[in-house]
Amino acid sequence: MATATFKVNNDILNWVLQIAGTQLNSEWINKINTWIKGEKTPTINQLKNLSKKSQIPFGNFFLSQPPRVEMPLLQFRTIDNSGITDASHELLSTIDAIQLKAAWLEDYRIKEGYSKIAFIGMGNKKKYRSASYKEIAEEILKYFDLVKGWNSTIKSNQNAFNFLRKKLSQKGIVTETGSFVGNKTRDSLNINEFRAFVLINKYAPFIFINTKDSENARLFSLVHELVHLWYEKTEIFNYNFQTNPQYLNKKLEQQVNKISECILFDKDIFVKAWIESNDLALDKIYEIAKKFKTSPIATAITAKNYGLITQRVVDEVKGETTKNVANRKNKGGPNFYDTLAYRIDINFATSVINSTEAGDTTYLDAFVWSKYAEIINYVQNCGAYQTGSVNEWKKPGKADPLLIAIASQYNYQIVTFERESGQFGYDVNNEWNWKHNGGPIRHEPKIPDIAKHFGVSCITLFDLEEKLKLCI
Known part of the structure; x- marks a missing residue:
């Protein structure tokens, strides 16, 4: 049986390199470049693997032009x-x-x-x-x-x-x-x-x-x-x-x-430190950068603006800094x-704690947001849903995506009477994804479809009764 291939538009391949290049190793980059040159044609399985690796929806590889993401x-x-x-x-x-x-x-x-x-x-x-x-x-x-x-x-x-x-x-x-x-x-x-x-x-x-x-x-x-x-x-x-x-x-x-x-850079303090230093101009810049807790480049630009050095010295500092960054x-x-403690602002964390104590939210809501964002991004980019359906899930009061985020974060099961739509299934990479049947779906995403993609299992209330041996 012949292996299915597809000639991806070069605009799409260049776009993939542009937005996902940092996620791809040299083997993938070389492979994409051979496709761009026309030396080889990607197989469908290769495109599916690239989709998973680059986190670019599989359907995007079949477009004639790169999709434009609307974010003001x-x-x-x-x-x-x-x-x-x-x-x-x-x-x-x-x-x-x-x-x-x-x-x-x-x-x-x-x-x-x-x-x-x-x-x-x-x-x-x-x-x-x-x-x-x-x-x-x-x-x-x-x-x-x-x-x-x-x-x-x-x-x-x-x-x-x-x-x-x-x-x-x-x-x-x-x-x-x-x-x-x-x-x-x-x-x-x-x-x-x-x-x-x-x-x-x-x-x-x-x-x-x-x-x-x-x-x-x-x-x-x-x-x-x-x-x-x-x-x-x-x-x-x-x-x-x-x-x-x-x-x-x-x-x-x-x-x-x-x-x-x-x-x-308070000018009086800056100029005073410059005059008092006996070092050469380049050394002065690094010394004063350390004093003001800033980068040598920002310090050099300021020194030039204060009339203390020329553009040539600024360019020299830029060259050295670029070299140091490359070697870092x-x-x-x-x-x-x-670390989570450093990344999250104390003001935001305090608000979450205060909200918890008032009974409005949980201590850990703040740490669910990143998972919530992944879910919203998937629903928006997977290609399964029409814009109106996606927008329903993006509304602030919509509980479904937040429910999945909490369950995913803390390994919970979701109890729901919703059933899988039948339009999702396991792909060649054993990932639960949309099967691309009949175009984007009009209705809102079903919780079990999206939950399963994120490794969250769903059961009905009847399943729960049987599991816990309950009589309701």
Whole structure:
């Protein structure tokens, strides 16, 4: 019997390499490149295996053009990545998870009588429109009870980041961190795609920091996103410190960078430290970067802006930093920045605990959100359901996906009278997936269909009665 093959459109294959390249080993990348060149044609089984490996829905390989994922946040990238038309699965999943948390926290705070956070959009007030970068920085420092040069007296990069994170949390701003998607350590976040992002919400603003970035660069990312909250402007921060960046919103980003610079590098303290140092310019940069708990690149750019060095020195620092990042190796073992206690913001965790004590939720709801996001992503991307059906499951009050998330997280069984639709089955990889019969389904997803895909078993009430020998 001949093996079934399919000639996948090259646009699709290039798109796969773009959004899933970090998940594929060299063998898969080489294989895809041979398909692009036309040297070989993939078999159906190979496409199914690639679908599983890349987490790209199998049906996407049969499209004539790459699908476009509609997520408004993606249009707010700092830099105009004209060559990048789609976001990776990892970025989309991370944004989705944070948006779900923000929605929950917003509902909780409104119910508890919280006021809107005054800081959000404060920079749009008329009195600040003619203010200098320094004056705006001073207003932001004052709002968070910070003094000039606050970060120059703290011992380490980690302590400086944690100190500012705590200050933000005290004012209601949530900061979460991570280097992979949810609890899936294999789904690593790509620092070349984004360093951070911020979600604007008057009641529950969230900042997410990609801890794949160097420890000395995270503080700048946090401050940068904080200034975006000041202007009430959503952003995915993908700035790579290039000489002539192609900003999507040049005026705004120049303002944000200048204000961030003033918050992190008080000019008087900076210049004084520069003059007092007897080192060469390059050594001074690394010394002062250590003092202010920032990256050498950010320090060099600031030194240039203060008229202390030339662009040539900045370029030299960029070259050295790029080389150091390339040579940086993962030491293995647990990473403090990937522990759940560090990744989740104390403000968010406290809200969950308070909600529990009031009888509104459970202690562990916060840790179910990542699984909930996986379920919503699967329902949206598996191709089995029409848009209206998917949207029903994405509504905040819809219990079905949350029920599956809880059961999956804690190894529970679900008791339901719903039955499998008959349109799902085991594929060649023994994964429970849609059988692609008759096009997308109009009705809402059936709990047993989706639960089974995530390893959750379902029983009826009658099954439960028999299992427990109950008489009802």
